[in-house]
Amino acid sequence: MDGKNRSDIYPGLEVDIILKKDQRSGKLTRGIVANLLTSSPYHSRGIKVRLEDGQVGRVAEIVEEDF
Structure with missing residues (x-):
């Protein structure tokens, strides 16, 4: 999933x-x-x-977690 929609991204x-x-x-x-x-x-x-480590950048990809 790409990081272009703000609603897909949240702290954590x-x-x-x-x-x-x-x-x-x-x-x-x-x-x-x-x-x-x-x-x-x-x-x-x-x-x-x-x-969390202070680096700033644009989201390229949301890492998919397999549960």
Whole structure:
């Protein structure tokens, strides 16, 4: 699932984000969402979030959990 809809993303969710410095390479960083920084309900390049470790980037992928 991509991270373009704000309603799909919430604190505590595990996601892969693209950091600003990694936009050219497309390198993904995995982490847990601490808070959402984009206020609009949709963003074409991904909702901007802050991870629990303080890194900020746009959600590229929501990590699917198998229960």
